[in-house]
Amino acid sequence: MFGPPGVGKGTYAKLLSSKFHIPHISTGEIARDEISSGTPLGLAVKDLIASGQLLSDDVVTALVKERFKRGDVLRGFIMDGYPRTAPQAKSFDSYLGERGWKLDAVVNIKVDEEEIINRIVKRFTCPKCHAIYNIEYWPPKHSGKCDVCGGDLIKRSDESDTAIRKRLEVYHDVTEPVLAYYKAAGVVKDMSGTGGGVEENFGKLLQLLEK
Numbered sequence: 001m002f003g004p005p006g007v008g009k010g011t012y013a014k015l016l017s018s019k020f021h022i023p024h025i026s027t028g029e030i031a032r033d034e035i036s037s038g039t040p041l042g043l044a045v046k047d048l049i050a051s052g053q054l055l056s057d058d059v060v061t062a063l064v065k066e067r068f069k070r071g072d073v074l075r076g077f078i079m080d081g082y083p084r085t086a087p088q089a090k091s092f093d094s095y096l097g098e099r100g101w102k103l104d105a106v107v108n109i110k111v112d113e114e115e116i117i118n119r120i121v122k123r124f125t126c127p128k129c130h131a132i133y134n135i136e137y138w139p140p141k142h143s144g145k146c147d148v149c150g151g152d153l154i155k156r157s158d159e160s161d162t163a164i165r166k167r168l169e170v171y172h173d174v175t176e177p178v179l180a181y182y183k184a185a186g187v188v189k190d191m192s193g194t195g196g197g198v199e200e201n202f203g204k205l206l207q208l209l210e211k
């Protein structure tokens with residue numbers, strides 16, 4: 001799943017994961033595990049995220065390789081948030097190539113930039129179970145409390161207005177070249193993330209993948 005932050009990559013990846021029973025691999029989630037375990041890698045990751053920067057290619061690839069040691073990837077997998085630089089795409093390709101695997105599709109989700117900013121600044125996260133809420137689109141039942149586990153919702157430091165604008169800038173500079181790389185390989189499928197609700201867009205995504 002490909003696209004700028006805030007387009008719903010994680011949401012669609014989760015839906016695909018439960019429909020096809022293959023793992024949803026989010027570098028964000030692997031990183032959060034490292035952070036909460038307080039490993040040196042986790043601490044470095046925490047500082048970088050707080051300042052709105054991308055993690056170094058080496059750090060991210062180390063996280064992904066750690067995840068790929070688990071056997072659940074053998075029937076397929078959905079990547080969310082990786083690869084997000086051209087060097088990462090190249091190392092991921094050669095990593096997959098060593099196993100005789102390749103990516104079937106790179107779904108490029110397109111959403112208007114002001115809408116992205118609007119979505120992210122209204123987003124709140126549960127630090128316990130990582131459920132995500134949006135005060136406008138999908139608010140929690142009880143203000144400030146997680147529906148799932150009752151935890152206190154927080155505003156992530158990388159989701160302020162300033163941080164998200166910085167992340168979009170970094171996306172254009174560093175991540176967009178990944179799209180050119182996969183376009184050359186002929187695997188990119190464009191999808192609109194605007195308009196219909198999540199369910200309707202997910203229906204379109206399934207049609208796109210059937211092709």
Ligand SMILES: [Zn+2]
Pocket residue numbers: 126127128129130131146147148149150151
């Ligand atoms: Zn929760």
